Amino acid sequence: MSDHESFLQDALARVRRGNLSRRGFVGAVTALGLPAPMALQLLTQAGLAQAQPNFAYKPTRRGGGGTLKILSWQGPTLLNGHFSNGSKDQLATRLFYEPLATWDRDGSLYPVLAAEIPSLANGGVAKDGLSVTWKLKRGVSWHDGEPFTADDVVFSWELLRNPESAAFTVGTFAPIKEARKIDSHTVQLRFEKPTPAWYDAFVGDPVLPKKHFAAYMGAKSREAPANLKPVGTGPYRLLDFKPGDWVRAEANAAYHMPNRPHFDAIEIKGGGDSVSAARAVLQTGEYDLAWLIQVEDEVLQRLEKGGQGRVEAAPGGDVEYLMLNQSNPWVEVEGERSHVSTQHPLFRDTAVATAIAHLMDRESIQRFIYGRGGVATTNFLNNPPQYQSSRKGEAFDVARANALLDAAGWLRGAGGIRAKGGQPLKLLFQTSTNASRQKVQTIFKQAAAQCGIEVELKATSATVFFSGDAANPDTNARFQADLQMYTITRGGPDPGRFMELFCSWLVANKANKYLGRNVTRWRNDEYDKTFRAAETELDPVKRAALLIRLNDLVCSAHVVVPIVARPKLTAMVSKLQAPISGWTVESGRIFDWHKTG
DSSP states (O other): OHHHHHHHHHHHHHHHHSSOOOHHHHHHHHHHOOOOOHHHHHHHHHHHOOOOOOOOOOOOOOOSSSSEEEESSSSOOSSSSSGGHHHHHHHHHHTTTOOOOOETTOEEESSBBBBOOOTTTTTTTOTSSSSEEBBBBOOOOOOTSSSSOOOHHHHHHHHHHHHOOOOOHHHHHHHEEEEEEEEEEEEEEEEHHHHSOSSSSBSSSOOOOOOHGGGGGGGGGGGGGGGOOOOOOSEEEEEEEEEETTTEEOOTTTTTSTTTOSEEEEEEOOOOOHHHHHHHHTTOSSSEEEOOOOOOHHHHHHHHHHSSSEEEEEEEEEEEEEEEOSSEEEEETTTEEETTTSSTTTTHHHHHHHHHTOOOOOOHHHIIIIGOOEOOOSSSSOSSSGGGOOOOOOOOOHHHHHHHHHHOOOOOOOOOEETTTTTEEEEEEEEEEEEEHHHHHHHHHHHHHTOOOEEEEEEEEEEHHHHOOOOOOTTTTTTSSEEEEEEEOOOOOOOGGGGGGGGGGGGGOTTTTTSSSBBTTOOOOOHHHHHHHHOOOOOHHHHHOOOOOHHHHHHHHTSSSEEEEEEEEEETTTTTEEEOTSSSSSGGGGOOOOOOO
């Protein structure tokens, strides 16, 4: 064990004993030259962190704020985020359904339906890592007036862990052996094994009402009317919903937080594109907030000069990355393309996959497209700092890519396109319709052409591309292409659950309605074993090393080619005050949004 590791473990032990304050721990860690977020995350992993308010809510009464208008250029298609892999649906879901806690901007936990955050100090987190006990807030009611109780939490676990329910969040709930009701407002989650990430379940992911989902267990989960007509505990109640177009909601007069919500109504409008969304806020002031801005920074700076609003950048763990399909999208097995039993005819040659990694010009992409909205990276995990790998990755190098293909026997033929064994080096590269992403596609295609790789580009409407429609062949989860690119929202500072994106047991397929998180269809025994080890490692320093190993495995195998680490960019009018966290969906604290002046 290094001196560094020994110091951190000793300091954490002193915090547990009460011999060192949390503030003192943060000061000691930063004195070592490490950033404060790392100290906060180590405390969180050890069950020692306490949420500290970092946002002042000023309204002194409920309502009176008029209508808040949000422009979501990817229109929501479902109002239950458990059954969708699109963050556009998560955005709308949080108006209605709520979690026990959410992640604050600084990486600390903020209680929502919980009365307090569990910790070792208050007895909520078991020392052996085998359980966590949540005390629930009393006096909370669902939108239909029924009380929120421990029964709803226990039921939600039963519904979502059931493989037949095909929940996108199944990996979060599967490790829980039992959700046990202690009393009407206390729930204990018991784990199969020691679990350092006890905060995965019900943090960010909402609780569902037993009354409205009990008749839709298992395979019938998608048929529940409450997926489209939510009956939640949230600050807003549904008025009208047209999938892909709009969501309209009114203030919940019985909301459980005092003086909230501020707005009398909320409208989320879908459609358009990211540029027009930013313009509608920053230039014309027609809307109050534009979600998930992915626009060239040069354009954003010009729009901000209009004086109507500003762009907020919330640091987090999101990364824009290229995926190499590990299955064969061009053959059909058992009525399914990109079947996990197949292997990609080109990427099984490591020379091809490595060459592709050398063809991503990240520096130009950061400089000319993303600016403050993206930092060039060759790693999948980039933040918080304790999870950053020393791995350098493949630099942009067309000459090196050509040399690799030459050595592997990929010869140029007619039109300069390479081929080997009668197989031409032609690729279909898909992503969502977005000006920035189309420019990245073009940059990559131009570099690939210099290597004799023919690339066909495809862009699909984001509303379709990120939908949970299992029958639609154009979704990202179906992955009926060779390459695809996008960002998946990270669900918190701890990357443990984020890295299940590459676990073999979560391969997206027809059986799980393509909601398995592993859309690349990669399977690797060492990766699986390392992931399982990280799940149960209670030592935060050793666990960080295991998670870094996961990053190195998936990146070195060129299953993914990371491009830029992305903070969450949100455009909002000048008077809007909205605490946006980069560690959860932007509407995670929608109950605190208000206007000043």
